[in-house]
Amino acid sequence: MERGWLHGEGFLFCLILHLLLQGSADIFTINCSGFDQHGVDPAAFQAVFDRKAFRPVINYSIPTQVNISFTLSAILEVDAQLQLMTSFLWLNLIWYNPFIRWNPKECGGISKLSIATENLWLPDIFINEFMDVDQTPTGLMAYVTSEGHTRYDKPMKVTSICNLDIFYFPFDEQNCTLSFTSFLYTVETMVLGLEKDVQEISNISQNLIQNKGEWILLDIRQTMMKMAVDDSYYDQITFYVAIRRRPFLYVINLLVPSGFLIAIDALSFFLPPESENRAPFKMTLLLGYNVFLLMMNDLLPDTGTPLISVYFALCLSLMVFSLLETVFITYLLHLVTIQPPPMPRWLYSLLLHCTSPRERYLTAPQKGNKGLRLTPIQLPGLKEPMELVGKVPGPQEAELNGCPESTRGQQEDEAQKQHLVSLWVQFSYMMDTLLFRLYLLFMATSITTIIVLWST
Incomplete structure (x- = not known):
């Protein structure tokens, strides 16, 4: 009788453990049934929206990796007196959010959705050389995939400080820097990477640049380093933008x-x-x-x-x-x-x-x-x-x-x-x-x- 009770207790323990493990495997999976017929249900993402104030990780000892790339689409002005360069670029940020996952087969093949950025956690990436107020428009959208990858494209008009050497004016070439880093998260909580190869970034920018004015984009190079502030270290990616003046005028x-x-x-x-x-x-x-x-x-x-x-x-x-x-x-x-x-x-x-x-x-x-x-x-x-x-x-x-x-x-x-x-x-x-x-x-x-x- 005692042996049978022990046998039944062991079976019940195994059953409960199995159910818990099964539940933990699907605890972050969004139920997207009916999305293909009735549209996206906001209630399915409410748990994700409630977590936007916190860094989206399960284990806080693991840093979040944010991949960066950008497309320089215009060089608007280079002010030699103030030592400033004004440019327009599209900043691309990609990171992983483990709380956003769903099965595309259960959602009619939907593998990517656009969500308002005000409902998501966003990395605090800024440019060290930025010398103006951020005029990024509000109400932007971010794309999330069924695997939890989030892509945020941010248009920016950047007025950055640039050390200009005008001795060879008007045949001068300038080398301005754009340094991307976080002002809050150290290397223990956030690491930066490249979403595209720097040569690909340079080629795309040269092909898509819309301003055919005074300056020509020659090349873009990059280096990765750690910036020390007091006793903390921050990941930083520095891009070197080489431009040349058109001297014909x-x-x-x-x-x-x-x-x-x-x-x-x-x-x-x-x-x-x-x-x-x-x-x-x-x-x-x-x-x-x-x-x-x-x-x-x-x-x-x-x-x-x-x-x-x-x-x-x-x-x-x-x-x-x-x-x-x-x-x-x-x-x-x-x-x-x-x-x-x-x-x-x-x-x-x-x-x-x-x-x-x-x-x-x-x-x-x-x-x-x-x-x-x-x-x-x-x-x-x-x-x-x-x-x-x-x-x-x-x-x-x-x-x-x-x-x-x-x-x-x-x-x-x-x-x-x-x-x-x-x-x-x-x-x-x-x-x-x-x-x-x-x-x-x-x-x-x-x-x-x-x-x-x-x-x-």
């Missing part, structure tokens, strides 16, 4: 007009140095260049010193130096027609060194020349130019002497004076030639630099 509006003005200023060297129209022409160009810089100032970055600003400063300096050189030569040519100053010995040696061998031998002055274009003559016993000025006897002195040689001496002194004038004229032409070659070198260097920066 700035080349047309800035570099081409500046290059034209410099080229016209270089062509002004073909005007004779003694021309009265050369200085006013250069002054007009200089004034026009200053007006051009004032009008184009809005296109230049407000902060930093880009390379194009250095180029404009060099162009302006060359034009100012060219105008000063023209004024100096005009004054010098006017002075030598009245009384040519003595030429320093070092300048005379430099002039002889810079001129060609043919021009070193001076020929006789041509008839009809008036002092500006006289070619000097090589006379026997010619002294150094700096010893000539102030030793020429005047006509009255020659008449008082009454010597037959006075006329010949006066002619020699006049020839030496014309020789000195011709030396100063050659010096003015040498200065023009050197400055013109400097213009050509600057223009060639500028064009080469633009081509190299644009092609790379």
